[in-house]
Amino acid sequence: MFPNVGGQLGQLIRDYDWSATPIGPLEDWPQSLKSVTEMLLLSPVPIVLLWGEDGVMIYNDAYSAFAGQRHPRLLGSKVREGWDEIADFNDNVMRVGLAGKTLAFRDQELALERHGRLEPVWMDLDYSPVLDETGNPAGVIAIVVETTEKVLAQRRVQESERRFRALTMASSDIIYRMSPDWTEMRQLDGRSIMVDTEAPSIAWMDDYLLPEDRAATQAAIDEAIARLQPFQREHRVRRADGSVGWVFSRAVPVTDENGALVEWFGAASDITERVRATDHLRLVINELNHRVKNTLAMVQAIALRTFRHAANLGQAQKEFAARLMALAQANDLLTGERWAGASLFSAIRQAVEPHQHDAERCTIQGDDLNISPKTALALAMAMHELATNALKYGAWSNDHGLVAISWTVEGQRLLIEWRERNGPEVTAPTGRGFGSRLIERGLAGELGGKVLLHFDPEGIRCSIDAPISVVVGE
Amino acid sequence: MTLRILVVEDEMTIAFMIEDMLVELGHEVVELAMRLPEALEAAQRADIDVAILDVNLDGLRSFPVADILIKRAIPFAFATGYGAAGLEEAYRNRPVLAKPFLSDDLRKLLSQAISA
Secondary structure, eight states: OOOOOOHHHHHHHHHSOGGGSTTOOGGGOOHHHHHHHHHHHHOSSOEEEEETTTTEEEEOHHHHHHHGGGTTTTTTSBHHHHTGGGHHHHHHHHHHHHTTOOEEEEEEEEEEESSSSEEEEEEEEEEEEEEOTTSSEEEEEEEEEEOHHHHHHHHHHHHHHHHHHHHHHHSOSEEEEEOTTSSSEEEEEOTTTSOOBOSOBSOHHHHHSOGGGHHHHHHHHHHHHHHTOOEEEEEEEEOTTSOEEEEEEEEEEEEOTTSOEEEEEEEEEEOHHHHHHHHHHHHHHHHHHHHHHHHHHHHHHHHHHHHHTOSOHHHHHHHHHHHHHHHHHHHHHHHHTTTSOEEHHHHHHHHHTTTOOOGGGEEEESOOOEEOHHHHHHHHHHHHHHHHHHHHTSTTSSSSOEEEEEEEEETTEEEEEEEEESSSOOOOOSSOOHHHHIIIIIIHHHHTSEEEEEEETTEEEEEEEEEHHHHBOO | OOOEEEEEOSOHHHHHHHHHHHHHTTOEEEEEEOSHHHHHHHHHHOOOSEEEEOSEETTEESHHHHHHHHHTTOOEEEEETTGGGGSOGGGTTSOEEESSOOHHHHHHHHHHHHHO
């Protein structure tokens, strides 16, 4: 009985009507054909024999699994008809094989229909001629190892690799790799923010960190290693231009297929600008808080002073409100210039304008200067007191009195004068109120200069003499 | 006991309020300095028992004034809108009053400064 080996295919070959093929009935097969058929039936590797000019197909169980639904129709068929979708490819195989030569393909892609539809299949293909009793090539034997899964897996890896490269290129982050215990930096791509590390380095902490930050960073690393959890930290770094900056750094542990820690892979973004902005904001908030507290203390001082010796509560309330308005307007003056300073002209005009709308009765003259916020505030408060007094007792208490405010710069000193005329005759007061104390002592103290109130009979005169270095703004 | 006091405060209205409060408490304000140069000069020279210092004098810190007072072994306290957080490390143990404050707070601050 032939063949007496070969599992399912052995049975199928025995039962097949070979007389209807160019090979002829089994009993007429030459010994060479029988030998090679038995050899391939014994092999666990997918093998197909293409016998004769037409390449009549004889194969084993392993090949039948490869052939899918094309089996069992392939058995005994001519190869160009059996695999009609790759007839050209097999014509070449037959031509070369029957000429006594071999063919080998690695990961050869062919489109085959094995499961009802055409699909790409990759194979390692090895073709060798099979000789007959006369020593001439009578067929071609093919070892067919399908590599589709391997090829697709490789493609997935390559695609993932390309995507990873794209990701690292798309991100402006600094990318780094560390040894499992972080003693060695394997690589750092600094993105021109930080100096690159191209070869493994154990001096990376010296290169990138500030000495005073090392202990805290090491503690965060130790914790990440102990828990095998991502390392995440905002810390200072030395940047490529030599400056100290801030990064948000995050690294994840990378393990091999056995779960063993291979390295840490990290990305760090430069957050220097953000940290600076946050610091600045904190500073501004602190300063604002201070100014608010200070302003409240000023309001408290004005209230205490206004109400302390008030003979008439209604009158005192009006004075208090007016002083608060003066303070508020002076603040507006400063916020308009972002607290960096204000114009001398505006400071004076804003302080006196609410009390005297008639510009002819109030002249303001002098070359404008930029004055410091503190000078503006003190001057505005003093001018408010002078204007209030003029309205109550002085030049603005009748219908034709005048106030002339003027200033000059002489050498290193700013001289400001408030001069009233055409008002009622002035008599020197017996005591000093809040207003005159504020003007004479307060303004003088703030400006580091001299402020004098003269009670001339024809009108009050106030002379301010201050060093220019104190009053001018930045 | 009447204390002779130096007040360093750059805001004139607040300076006068502190002065009024101290006078009402029965003390004497012998110097009122609103700027750093005057404050340094006064700290150097004035015959005082205690000083009350604002921290920010038109953008300058008053700590050099404190240093002079330390050398002269004159007690002092801070009154500042920044509160204790605005003090440099070396002065953190000094009594400090956050603005705004009441007359009674000022009285306690003075006794703290004197007994420190």
